Amino acid sequence: MLKDKHILLCVSGGIAVYKAVALTSKLTQAGALVKVIMSESAQKFVNPLSFQALSGHDVFTDTFDEKDSSVIAHIDLADWADLVIVAPATANVIGKMANGIADDMLTTTLLATEAPIWVAPAMNVNMYNHSAVKRNLHRLCEDGVKFIEPSEGFLACGYVGKGRLEEPEKIVEHLNDFFQEGKPTPLEGKKVLVTAGPTRESIDPVRYFTNHSTGKMGFSLAKQAAKMGAHVTLITGPTTLDEPQGINIVKVETADEMFHAVMERFHQMDIVVKAAAVADYKPKQTYTHKMKKSNDELVISFERTKDILLELGRNKQHQILVGFAAESEQLETYAMRKLKKKNLDMIVGNNILLEGAGFQGDTNIVEVFTSQGKVRSLPMMNKSRVAEVILQEITTLMMGV
Incomplete structure (x- = not known):
């Protein structure tokens, strides 16, 4: 949704300026045209040349430095923008914005633009939490400014709390959602x-x-499907992830619980994506009291759990059924074997030994195989982007292309 959009990035001075450099890169990679204004303080943290190299455009720092004599720079930039984002937004620049102060290139341009303005605070x-900052934020909200709230975490000042600039990937997601609003979505309904x-x-x-799964890939798929207009049910094992909004969440713990939760809802679904790492085996015996250690070896007998994906494949009617294959060798061989055996429409395979793939990280490297023989290899991407591509492939399958 950001392709060819004109994004004006206004960078004020704080340690989080380095994230604004990464944000410029992410926006450019997403196809946006990015121009950058830096405050004087921002230049103390990062040289303008970094933004120039990543954006491919001159960086604006001085109201009186007119790079093109045929236009007035701050008016030209204000008119050029489809969206303006202030990131990081310090308490100082938020105060200036709230009170209509225009004393440098950044704040002058903000007063001149009619484009939507977004603010990503960092402090x-x-x-x-200061009353003056809260008052200024409230006033900007009343003026129609949109906010990307800071996240909680360890701050550069040594404190732990809310105030850290949101991650560049999340900011890009927010902007994507903004430009998506009002447009038809491929999974609508x-x-x-x-x-x-x-x-x-x-x-x-x-x-x-248990196993090393974090749930990140499945959660990314659920959130992306919801963004594409679907009514999403997320059945999840134990994770530490924040619950996505607007999604029906069903929490389970064991493989049996997940089996029953999935089978109860399967007949209602149009698409099922089995991204969970479900245990293949469970102990034959579960003890009601804590087992006491001894000097002897411990032997535990296991039995197979129910194969959820196999059962879904046997009962599939109109549904598109998608599985995952996490392998450490012979990825294509094992993935295709699983696809055919379990009557899947598509399977997503990844080699868990590759750096940047697997359970723990925020990125993945996958290959997509379909029952029609189509293979698509994806480079390393963040899991949100991988989810988007997977759902695009599912949409293609639905249309019979």
Whole structure:
């Protein structure tokens, strides 16, 4: 949605300026045309040349430095922008914006533009919570400015709390959503079920078997499907991830619980994406009391859990069924074997030994195989982008292309 959009990035002075450099890169990669204005303080942290190299445009720093004599720079930039984002936005620049102060290139341009203005604050947690800052934020909100709230975490000042500039990838997602509004979405009205995360198989009240899945890929798929207009049900094993808004979430723990939760809802769905890492085996015996250690070896007998994907393939009617294959060798061979055996329409394979792929990270490297024989290899991408491509491929399958 950002392709060919004119994004004016206004950078004010704070340690988070380095993230604005990354944001410029992410926006450019997404196809946006980016121009940058830097405050005097911002230049103390990062040289304008970094933004120039990544954006491919001159960086504007001085109201009186007219790079093109045929136009007035701050008016030309104000008119050029489809959207203006202030990131990072310090308490100082927020105060100036709220009170209509225009004393440099950045604030002068903000007063001149009629484009939507977005603000991504970044500051010390106590500054962010100060009554004056809150008052200024409220006034800007009344003026129609949109905000990307800071996240919580360890701040450069040493404090832990809310005030950290949102990650560039998340900011790009917000802008994508903004330009998406009001446009037809490919999964509009479709019912999509996504499974995510690991399962836990108990041995006793203290111990259990599980795997390294974090649920990040499944959660990304659920959020992206919702953005594309689908009614999404996310069935998830135990994770530490924040619950996505606007999605029906069903929490389970064991493979059996996930089996029943999926099968109960399968007949209602148009698309099912099985991204969860479900245990293949569970202990034959679960102890009601904690097992006491001894000097002897411990042997635990296991039995197979129900194969959810196989059962879905057997009962599939109108649904598009998508599975995942996490492998450490012979990816294509094992993925295609799984696709055929379980009657899938598509399978997403990844080699978990590759750097940048697998469970723990925020990126993935996948290959997409379809029942029609189509293969698509994707480079390393963040999992949100991988989810978007997977759902685009599913949309293509639905249209019979």
